[in-house]
Amino acid sequence: xxxxxxxxxxxxxxxxxxxxxxxxxxxxxxxxxxxxxxxxxxxxxxxxxxxxxxxxxxxxxxxxxxxxxxxxxxxxxxxxxxxxxxxxxxxxxxxxxxxxxxxxxxxxxxxxxxxx
Amino acid sequence: xxxxxxxxxxxxxxxxxxxxxxxxxxxxxxxxxxxxxxxxxxxxxxxxxxxxxxxxxxxxxxxxxxxxxxxxxxxxxxxxxxxxxxxxxxxxxxxxxxxxxxxxxxxxxxx
Numbered sequence: 001x002x003x004x005x006x007x008x009x010x011x012x013x014x015x016x017x018x019x020x021x022x023x024x025x026x027x028x029x030x031x032x033x034x035x036x037x038x039x040x041x042x043x044x045x046x047x048x049x050x051x052x053x054x055x056x057x058x059x060x061x062x063x064x065x066x067x068x069x070x071x072x073x074x075x076x077x078x079x080x081x082x083x084x085x086x087x088x089x090x091x092x093x094x095x096x097x098x099x100x101x102x103x104x105x106x107x108x109x110x111x112x113x114x115x116x
Numbered sequence: 117x118x119x120x121x122x123x124x125x126x127x128x129x130x131x132x133x134x135x136x137x138x139x140x141x142x143x144x145x146x147x148x149x150x151x152x153x154x155x156x157x158x159x160x161x162x163x164x165x166x167x168x169x170x171x172x173x174x175x176x177x178x179x180x181x182x183x184x185x186x187x188x189x190x191x192x193x194x195x196x197x198x199x200x201x202x203x204x205x206x207x208x209x210x211x212x213x214x215x216x217x218x219x220x221x222x223x224x225x226x227x
Contacts, residue, residue: 004159035217042203043160043217091159101148101208105215107159 002026004108006092012114013082021077021111023092031098032075033105034067035091043091049075050098082115089113120204125222128194136189136221138204143184147208150215151178151189153200160203160217163189199225
């Protein structure tokens with residue numbers, strides 16, 4: 001079956017522009033996660049969606065970052081007024097039930113964002 | 117954050133076993149130990165997880181110390197395709213639903 005897909009795979013933008021990144025999770029997965037990975041670094045948690053519950057936004061680095069998810073399907077991560085420090089790979093993952101202790105997260109290939 | 121400590125890098129010869137260590141001295145009784153790996157230019161992929169007992173699957177084995185303050189991921193015969201960054205992660209009540217990835221161990225496999 002299809003895995004997690006993300007689009008675009010690469011995005012180059014100018015400082016100050018807004019960008020939208022898209023994630024299509026595995027069908028039937030109720031939980032969805034966004035992470036950021038700067039060059040040579042580990043993954044930073046950004047936001048978590050679980051079903052119809054309020055999202056866990058505790059990892060969002062500033063109010064320029066926001067994310068939405070429609071039901072248990074597509075999610076978009078929006079970065080407003082992009083800054084050069086936003087340059088990174090943005091990874092999306094989904095899991096069946098969002099049970100962190102036992103669930104497996106399936107990751108997409110990521111979107112590489114470059115802010116000039 | 118639930119803390120884990122891993123060596124920054126390790127090397128192994130091809131077709132030899134590899135033991136990747138992870139220290140988690142502050143682990144709580146309900147925390148699970150997960151291992152993921154990230155191949156170059158890809159998203160992370162699940163390797164294995166466990167709670168108290170040692171675990172085996174087709175990819176690897178996970179050996180968990182009796183006091184659970186450390187664990188070891190064992191690749192029985194390293195191949196060039198196993199060259200990746202390996203992350204040891206604790207998950208459970210204290211971490212909520214978040215996976216805290218550190219910088220992991222970068223494994224180099226020498227042909």
